[in-house]
Amino acid sequence: MAEWQTTYRIAWFWVCLFGIFALVSLKFCLDIDYKAYNTPTFMTERLLERDIPAHVGASLELKNYENVKDGKCLKRLPKAIIVGAMKCGTGTMNEFLNCHPDIRSLTGENDFFINDTLYNKGLTWFKNIMPCTYPHQIAITKKPQYFVRERAPPRILSMDRNIKLIFMLRDPVERAMSNYLHRLHAGKVAGKEFLQMVFLPDGRTVKETNEYIHISSYVDHVQRWLKYFDKTNMIFIDADLLRIRPWIELKRVEKFLGVRDYFTEDMFPFVEERGERCVKQMSGDFKCMSEKKGRSHPKIEEESEKLLRNYFAPLNRQLFELLNTTFDWE
Incomplete structure (x- = not known):
């Protein structure tokens, strides 16, 4: 034992x-x-x-x-919204910004601030559809229709009075024709010609109430936004400059949003088969505009184009004075 x-x-x-x-x-x-x-x-x-x-x-x-390491990927309300205007490169801006490592963009569009059914679901619902972000990142979203809808500015203000607003603009005549072409391909024009829609029957008087003319009258809409937000909350980007020199315009947006300097010229090579500058992603693939973008515009008579440009000229001057800047739209 x-x-x-x-x-x-x-x-x-x-x-x-x-x-x-x-x-x-x-x-x-x-x-x-x-x-x-x-x-x-x-x-x-x-x-x-x-x-x-x-x-x-x-x-x-x-x-x-x-x-x-120290933070969590959480759902947060957007810190910036691309609010329009329609057919001014809002989708391209959204795609480019989503390539920035400090920016997460909501996929697609959501009309939360102009859709009563969605708006009544509340900000918690809106926050939960945003992409999750880490503490060093910001979430953004876009909806070009916000630009012309009267209920959008006060509702966005009630969410965040310090939110950053990105306005995409372009030559108003070019924008109007692009808007028409977009609706034509969507089957929403019912066979009417562009000039029939933007002129009165005399063929010389611009129809101010026409949707395409109304949206392109930028100064009216910007003045409404300025009733709710300070100009320091806004940045205005020319869509044509974004197409020609995207890295320069994106650097302006980076500074405006307060994110780090990231975009460089070599990230935007000219892709011959697409005939445009595309962004080179980290995977090595190129992100270009949709095939539906950049359609050639319908040809209009020189005299009709001149009438349209004469109509928009004083509105453009008012806009330039208001923003203390100019765009090459003549």
């Missing part, structure tokens, strides 16, 4: 000794792993292996790694 007890005690001693040795070894290995792998580079690779958006993980710097 005594011999059995002695053997048992010896065996238990060796088991305990082995256990202590195993724990010490494990701690040593973990310390090595922590020192070797607890780095921004390693953690970025691990983020890319998980369900983390590529444009978040792929460009993380040390400061952003700390933000991701």
Whole structure:
């Protein structure tokens, strides 16, 4: 009996000794792993292996790694809205900004601020449809119809009086024709010619109440927005300049939004087969405008175009004076 007890005690001693040795070894290995792998580079690779958006993980710097590590990807209300105008490159601006690692854009459009049914669901519902963002990121959304809808500015103001508003504009005559072409391809024009819709029967008097003319009368809409928001909350981008030199216009928007300097000229090579500048994504693929974008406009008589330009000229001058800037729309 005594011999059995002695053997048992010896065996238990060796088991305990082995256990202590195993724990010490494990701690040593973990310390090595922590020192070797607890780095921004390693953690970025691990983020890319998980369900983390590529444009978040792929460009993380040390400061952003700390933000991701210490913060959570949460649903938050947008800090900026692209509010229009229609057919002025709002979709292109939205796509380009979504390539910025500090910006997450809502996919598609949502007319929350002009749709009573949606608006009555409340801001919590609106927040929950936004993409999740980390502390160093901002969420944005777009809806070009906000530009001309009277209920949009006060409702957006009630959500956030400091929100950033991005206005996309272009030559008003070109915009009107693009708007017509868009509706024509959507089967919503019922065979009417562009000039029939924007002129009275005399063929010389512009029909001010026409939808295409109304939207292109920018100064009227901007004045309404200025009743609710300070000009410092707004930035105005010429869609043609965004097409020609996107990196310059996007740098203006970066500064306006308060995000880091990210876009560079070499990110926007000219793609011959598309005949336009596209943004080079981190995957190496190019993000270009939709095939539906950039359709050639209908040809109109020189005299009719002159009448339209004469109509918009004083409105453009009022806009330029209001914004203390000019655009090459003549």
